[in-house]
Amino acid sequence: MLDRTARWRKSSRSNNGGECVEVADNLPGVVGVRDSKDPTGPVLTFDRDGWGRFLDGLKDGDAAA
Numbered sequence: 001m002l003d004r005t006a007r008w009r010k011s012s013r014s015n016n017g018g019e020c021v022e023v024a025d026n027l028p029g030v031v032g033v034r035d036s037k038d039p040t041g042p043v044l045t046f047d048r049d050g051w052g053r054f055l056d057g058l059k060d061g062d063a064a065a
Contacts, residue, residue: 006032
């Protein structure tokens with residue numbers, strides 16, 4: 001479980017009826033990702049380098065990032 005200090009946020013582009021993920025990027029060394037519809041459910045964590053590569057892949061149009 002992630003630290004209680006995690007500040008979760010949705011993308012500013014999320015406006016599709018609640019089908020969103022939330023990101024906590026204020027944690028030391030990791031980025032947390034969770035389903036906004038299930039805030040007490042499982043959380044995926046990425047190290048910061050891996051998260052950066054994932055975002056770069058999305059920006060480049062590579063869905064398999």
